[in-house]
Amino acid sequence: MTAVQERLVAPLPLVEQFERGLDAPICLTWELTYACNLECAHCLSISGRRDARELTTAQCEAVIDELQRMQVFYVNIGGGEPTIRPDFWHLLQYAVDHQVGVKFSTNGTRLTPERAAFLASTDYVDIQVSLDGATAEVNDYVRGPGSFEMAVQALENLQAAGFRDAKISVVCTRHNIGQLDDFKALADRYGATLRLTRLRPSGRGADVWDDLHPLPEQQRVLYDWLVANGDGVLTGDSFFHLSAYGESLPGLNLCGAGRVVCLIDPIGDVYACPFAIHDEFLAGNLLSDGGFQAVWQTSALFTGLRQPQTGGACATCSFYDSCRGGCMAAKFFTGLPLDGPDPECVQGHGAAALLGERTVPASTQDHSRTTPGRNQPVMLQLSRRDDVAVPPVPACAESPLAGFLPTREESAT
């Protein structure tokens, strides 16, 4: 060994290693179908109608084979509602039989006692039930009538069948920040683990974000609650932008898009992450671009995302090291520059940026139902009542109808 080798520089910190990307994702989200029985107001994938170009069963198996070769440790299978694909149960079994762990995200629609018993007897399967209110009133406002009941029934069936440690995944909104303790109690009641995640202005979320995203003071409440009660509560690392408040929350604390995670959509399109389903973040298609590994390793989009980040306008902020400039998708879908502050920057830089000139991008794919169905949530029904006017409401108001403003306004939040 020479003197030069002896003075080798220490390797990059782990966070920076991951920002450079890996040869394979660690895990990823795979939306199996755009079909959905629900019509949630904030759906990040603008789901509802099946796309005719959905991957076939054989094509899905080929994807799983590739994920196995790449040693992707697990997939979050979602949609739309993945369980309404007829081959869902087959693909679930196929994945776990090929060393790919599965967590599937569901609104609970197909989790009958029989299915629950099957799942309880199957290894390497995790289940995540979506719930956005600890009461039917708050939940159904965004997810549609009966959706709370359906989710709770699924949790009951899983518990009764002996399935251990299902996840209840919550998108934190202006209307449910006051229910954090209730969510925890609900999870405890069903032997489940609570997962709190960030609302991004993605998909249909862009249309309701102004009215639904937590207010600044509520972000602080959420952060404090997680610090005090967060042991045993998951977050999907979705609150790393809150690290600027103080101690970091558990997780890698960085944007994983195109670096350690990504999205495979129902037609084989590969996006940087499920919160960034837009042509801007489309890396390629696994059918036409030589398979998933080729897209992951060589696409121009992902190569670009893996370049060292300079921080842009955030670089001079003393909190940049903690918050890493926040969420790329949150910035993009509020029309903010990607090299500037997150719209919910806890230092307030995002609020200032939102006041400036910006253009919210139009969606580039839309699988919403063409006409509203019977599950349309109240939040969307009310948005067509131009004659309704409501007085300003404080942030502590608990009614899901509080603060509803039917005309789209340029909110200063």
Added chain:
Amino acid sequence: MTILEESWVLSPAVALRPEPFGALAYHFDNRRLTFLKTPALVAVVRALGEHDTVGAALERAGVPAAQHAAYADALEGLALTDMIRPQRQEAIA
């Protein structure tokens, strides 16, 4: 007796995926994800089961003696999350 004098082995539930910095270790049952941050540690973890003692594995991998304590701590951490198991337990299983 410290871990250095014990016999350990990588858990069968763990998948080890090589990376430029070392390796990712994922436990399929408890879903813990562990970053093994040096290639030397990866070599040690892979070879644990071939040695009667952890110390022997460290020496075989060329880990300097002054670093054995740090490696022992790291391996204790892996033991706590069942990433590695006592060889005797695995032989019985």
Added chain:
Amino acid sequence: MTDPRETMEETDLVAADLIEEISIDGLCGVY
């Protein structure tokens, strides 16, 4: 090839330099 870490002062190394654990849920970009 020698691990660069081994060129540090030999008593500098701690377990945190060797392993880091997070939950598989600790990666942002998975809903």
